[in-house]
Amino acid sequence: MQDRYAGDVGDFVKLGLLRAIAPGRTLGVAWYRYPDEDHNADGRHTDYLRDRNQKLAQLDPELFEHLNGVVRTARSIRSLLPVLGDARSSDEALDVVKVPVQRRRSWRASWFDRVMGDLEGCDLVFADPDNGLTDDDDRRKGRATFGKSMPISEALRLSEGRAAVIYHHNTRRAGGHDAEVDHWMSVLGAPCLAVRARAYNCRTFFIVNPDQRMEDDVRRFCDRWSILKVSLHTSR
Known part of the structure; x- marks a missing residue:
C-alpha cells in the first residue's frame, strides 16, 4: 500500500469489505506501507467518486463520502483509519532501499515481528501488500521491491488461529486469473474464500479461516457490490 493510492476504487472495495465483516470483531490492519512511487498511474482510479446516479455511493x-474527502485533500494511509472504527493499525514503512542488501532479510523478519506484535489480540486481520502474495524464494528477499509483496510464510503466520483477509493483485501467471486464485487458495491451505474485484484492475481478497457468520457476510457483500464486478470465486 502506498499513500498515493488512498481513496482509489481499490480502497473503496477493500474498506467496504472490511466494514461488512468486521462488526463484533477486533480488526487489525497490516498496511505493508511502501514508499510512494511516481513511475506509473496507479492510484488514479478515482472516477468512481463522480457517481452522478449515486448507485456506488449507496453501497x-x-x-463513499469519507473517501471523497480523502481524495480532495491529503491522500494518506492514515486518512483511511477513521472509517475502520477502533481498528488497530501497523503502518511502519517497508522502505529497505537504505538497508544494505545483506541485511534486508533479517530486517524484514524483524519488521514482520513488530507487525505481529502490533496486531496481537486481533481476531480479524487484514494485510495490504501492493502486489499481494508471492512465494518464499530467497532470491527475492534481497530486492528493495520485495516490500511490495507478502511471502506465503507471512500470510500463514498472520492468519494462524484467526481470520485474515489478504490482498492480492492478480498477475499474468500462466493459466489465467482463475488458476492463479485456485493456486493461492490451495497454498493457503486453511478454509478459505476468495472475493474477486474486477473493476479497473483485477484484484482478489483471500479470506482465511472464516466462520459461518463471516462467510454469510461475505456472500451478502458480493451480492450487494456486484455493480463493481465483485464476486465470490468458484474453484475450477
Missing part, C-alpha cells in the same frame, strides 16, 4: 454512503 456504503459513509465510506
Whole structure:
C-alpha cells in the first residue's frame, strides 16, 4: 500500500469489505506501507467518486463520502483509519532501499515481528501488500521491491488461529486469473474464500479461516457490490 493510492476504487472495495465483516470483531490492519512511487498511474482510479446516479455511493454512503474527502485533500494511509472504527493499525514503512542488501532479510523478519506484535489480540486481520502474495524464494528477499509483496510464510503466520483477509493483485501467471486464485487458495491451505474485484484492475481478497457468520457476510457483500464486478470465486 502506498499513500498515493488512498481513496482509489481499490480502497473503496477493500474498506467496504472490511466494514461488512468486521462488526463484533477486533480488526487489525497490516498496511505493508511502501514508499510512494511516481513511475506509473496507479492510484488514479478515482472516477468512481463522480457517481452522478449515486448507485456506488449507496453501497456504503459513509465510506463513499469519507473517501471523497480523502481524495480532495491529503491522500494518506492514515486518512483511511477513521472509517475502520477502533481498528488497530501497523503502518511502519517497508522502505529497505537504505538497508544494505545483506541485511534486508533479517530486517524484514524483524519488521514482520513488530507487525505481529502490533496486531496481537486481533481476531480479524487484514494485510495490504501492493502486489499481494508471492512465494518464499530467497532470491527475492534481497530486492528493495520485495516490500511490495507478502511471502506465503507471512500470510500463514498472520492468519494462524484467526481470520485474515489478504490482498492480492492478480498477475499474468500462466493459466489465467482463475488458476492463479485456485493456486493461492490451495497454498493457503486453511478454509478459505476468495472475493474477486474486477473493476479497473483485477484484484482478489483471500479470506482465511472464516466462520459461518463471516462467510454469510461475505456472500451478502458480493451480492450487494456486484455493480463493481465483485464476486465470490468458484474453484475450477
